[in-house]
Amino acid sequence: MTHQQISLPAFNPPEPGNEQLGMFLYQMQLLRRFEEKTGEMYTKGKIRGFLHLYTGQEACAVGALNALREQDRIVTHYRDHGHALARGVDANRIMAELFGRVDGVSGGRGGSMHLYDVSKGFLGGYAIVAAHLPLAVGLGLAAKMQNEDRVALCIFGDGSVGEGEFHEALNLSVLWKTPVIFFCENNLYGMGVRFAESLSTQIPTLAAAYNMPAVSINGMDVLEVYRETQKAVQYCSTGNGPYFIEAMTYRYRGHSMADPELYRLKDEIEQYRKRDAIEALKQHMMERGMLDEGGWQDVVSRVDHAVDEAVAFADASPEPGLDTLYDRLMAEPANG
Amino acid sequence: MAELRMRDALREALREEMIRDPRIFLMGEDIGAYGGSYAVTKGLLDEFGEDRVKDTPIAESGIVGVGIGAAMAGLRPMVELMTINFSFLALDQIVNSAAKLHYMSNGQISVPLVIRMASGGGSQLAATHSHSLEGLYAHFPGLNVVCPSNSADAKGLLKRAFRDENTTIFIEHTAIYGVKGEVPDDPDFLVEFGKANILRAGTDVTIVGYSGSVHQALRAAALLEEDGIDAEVIDLRTLRPLDIDTVVASVKKTNRAVIVEDDWKFGGFGGELSAQIMERAFDWLDAPVARVSGKDVPMPYNRNLEFAALPSEEDVAEAVHAMM
Numbered sequence: 325m326t327h328q329q330i331s332l333p334a335f336n337p338p339e340p341g342n343e344q345l346g347m348f349l350y351q352m353q354l355l356r357r358f359e360e361k362t363g364e365m366y367t368k369g370k371i372r373g374f375l376h377l378y379t380g381q382e383a384c385a386v387g388a389l390n391a392l393r394e395q396d397r398i399v400t401h402y403r404d405h406g407h408a409l410a411r412g413v414d415a416n417r418i419m420a421e422l423f424g425r426v427d428g429v430s431g432g433r434g435g436s437m438h439l440y441d442v443s444k445g446f447l448g449g450y451a452i453v454a455a456h457l458p459l460a461v462g463l464g465l466a467a468k469m470q471n472e473d474r475v476a477l478c479i480f481g482d483g484s485v486g487e488g489e490f491h492e493a494l495n496l497s498v499l500w501k502t503p504v505i506f507f508c509e510n511n512l513y514g515m516g517v518r519f520a521e522s523l524s525t526q527i528p529t530l531a532a533a534y535n536m537p538a539v540s541i542n543g544m545d546v547l548e549v550y551r552e553t554q555k556a557v558q559y560c561s562t563g564n565g566p567y568f569i570e571a572m573t574y575r576y577r578g579h580s581m582a583d584p585e586l587y588r589l590k591d592e593i594e595q596y597r598k599r600d601a602i603e604a605l606k607q608h609m610m611e612r613g614m615l616d617e618g619g620w621q622d623v624v625s626r627v628d629h630a631v632d633e634a635v636a637f638a639d640a641s642p643e644p645g646l647d648t649l650y651d652r653l654m655a656e657p658a659n660g
Numbered sequence: 661m662a663e664l665r666m667r668d669a670l671r672e673a674l675r676e677e678m679i680r681d682p683r684i685f686l687m688g689e690d691i692g693a694y695g696g697s698y699a700v701t702k703g704l705l706d707e708f709g710e711d712r713v714k715d716t717p718i719a720e721s722g723i724v725g726v727g728i729g730a731a732m733a734g735l736r737p738m739v740e741l742m743t744i745n746f747s748f749l750a751l752d753q754i755v756n757s758a759a760k761l762h763y764m765s766n767g768q769i770s771v772p773l774v775i776r777m778a779s780g781g782g783s784q785l786a787a788t789h790s791h792s793l794e795g796l797y798a799h800f801p802g803l804n805v806v807c808p809s810n811s812a813d814a815k816g817l818l819k820r821a822f823r824d825e826n827t828t829i830f831i832e833h834t835a836i837y838g839v840k841g842e843v844p845d846d847p848d849f850l851v852e853f854g855k856a857n858i859l860r861a862g863t864d865v866t867i868v869g870y871s872g873s874v875h876q877a878l879r880a881a882a883l884l885e886e887d888g889i890d891a892e893v894i895d896l897r898t899l900r901p902l903d904i905d906t907v908v909a910s911v912k913k914t915n916r917a918v919i920v921e922d923d924w925k926f927g928g929f930g931g932e933l934s935a936q937i938m939e940r941a942f943d944w945l946d947a948p949v950a951r952v953s954g955k956d957v958p959m960p961y962n963r964n965l966e967f968a969a970l971p972s973e974e975d976v977a978e979a980v981h982a983m984m
Binding site: 397399430431432433434438440441442447448450452455456457458459460461462463464465466467469470476488489492493495496499500651652653654655656657 | 685711714716717719721722723724725726727728729730731732733734735737752753756757761762763764765766767768769770771772801802823824825826
């Protein structure tokens with residue numbers, strides 16, 4: 325479904341090769357297993373606070389983040405572990421952050437909802453719904469003003485669409501032609517409220533109203549997400565302004581670990597599990613002789629090992645010293 | 661030295677800093693073609709072009725957020741919010757992103773952003789357009805809060821704000837935009853943050869103000885002089901960082917303190933200052949710290965009622981007499 329009123333330049337991104345598909349499969353399994361493990365660590369009390377699991381939405385992160393280039397930047401929402409992992413942020417340091425330890429990506433000061441790794445262009449998870457959309461426009465504006473070829477990928481949920489900042493950001497982005505990919509993960513629920521009950525129209529219709537290309541894609545298909553995001557990168561990096569993607573997806577777990585899920589039926593979850601993105605890619609690869617059962621088992625065991633290692637790393641990392649409480653409250657000048 | 665109105669001193673600061681640092685650009689509502697609601701940015705669009713002087717839609721949260729993003733990416737934006745009254749619409753961006761990103765990211769991200777806004781009552785603009793919320797912003801760790809009372813400080817503090825790695829909330833009182841004062845010509849003239857200014861030395865009582873209220877304090881000191889009371893007047897200049905040492909040293913000398921502010925008394929910055937004086941100089945006080953503040957009501961439109969709701973020099977003098 326395309327809602328664009330704008331004619332797009334012809335661009336057919338290259339299909340991913342065997343090796344790349346293997347990497348997608350590994351990454352999606354890593355995101356899945358990592359989240360299952362964080363859920364386990366939460367029930368053990370190793371992780372506290374709010375914990376929002378990404379399980380079910382893996383194709384969005386893996387497809388979108390792999391379409392980016394090294395110089396591109398990312399801001400995302402608070403369900404951010406998957407995006408950080410897919411960007412190549414060290415799994416050990418993400419787990420350490422969830423444990424609140426000194427080796428965490430944010431030194432134990434951010435927690436699950438506030439992961440940052442500037443060295444990877446990963447500029448944060450944002451825990452106030454839609455607050456990061458204007459920031460993405462600022463990142464895009466800066467790239468443009470500095471004559472740098474960088475796009476900003478801004479990932480948010482369907483719950484953001486009702487916020488004023490969504491509209492302010494889209495409007496400003498088109499007015500100033502900033503290279504921003506607005507990537508909406510529509511998992512059908514803003515916490516427990518069905519998106520259909522909280523929006524009077526369709527999301528891409530809104531985006532198209534601000535005069536930018538807007539597509540709705542299957543967010544349970546990593547190949548489609550990868551392909552469509554590559555198109556968006558191409559569009560944005562050639563001076564055309566922003567691009568909007570709505571990826572239809574589904575989370576298997578509750579909104580957070582505190583969610584009793586009274587608003588949906590188990591049957592609905594089962595229906596989506598039948599369309600599972602990892603299973604779909606596995607099938608795709610097996611049908612084409614790119615993967616066999618042994619190869620899959622190898623992926624599983626490599627991922628299990630990586631996740632176990634992340635837990636061990638996090639557990640071994642020290643707690644931040646109490647004497648660091650006031651550190652880095654204010655930034656110091658670079659030259660002093 | 662040149663004699664400049666505060667709005668012209670502010671414009672000089674913007675011009676000089678924009679010439680010095682190509683990373684600086686300005687965004688805001690009506691700052692370009694219109695020249696700024698209070699004429700601070702007048703002429704800058706012509707001089708620097710629309711890439712560096714951007715008129716924006718009326719979208720306070722959006723433009724502050726864009727400023728934060730651009731600052732994160734290495735630029736030095738200034739966002740003008742027209743007035744402090746509209747800054748409520750951007751409060752989440754200021755509090756949750758601008759003030760916290762450096763700390764939350766463990767120092768990986770900095771937000772060197774200047775957010776300018778006009779504040780204060782006295783112009784019969786009524787309840788929604790007469791706020792003095794310097795103290796509200798001072799409540800949030802991670803911000804600089806700057807509120808000059810005169811032309812020289814306005815210039816030196818604004819220039820200093822552009823050389824900081826953090827977000828500065830820069831608040832300008834509307835009643836003093838047109839007040840003239842001597843301003844140094846040196847393009848590197850800066851006023852350091854966290855250094856209060858003793859505007860009048862005295863021995864009998866310390867009167868502390870910031871922004872517009874400094875003028876009530878000075879006029880009160882003149883009234884008191886006629887009554888043989890020698891008041892010391894301190895201009896805080898910045899609320900965060902706060903130069904409490906200068907205030908405490910003065911109180912230890914005069915043994916009395918009166919705080920003057922336009923803001924509401926209840927929960928206002930004067931309460932914080934009073935508590936800090938009490939914590940640091942209790943044994944030197946000959947009387948309880950007094951606060952002369954705006955009255956705890958939404959600002960009424962009627963001229964007489966508005967006048968009654970704002971602190972006057974007579975109110976300050978009266979508070980001093982009551983403690984002598």
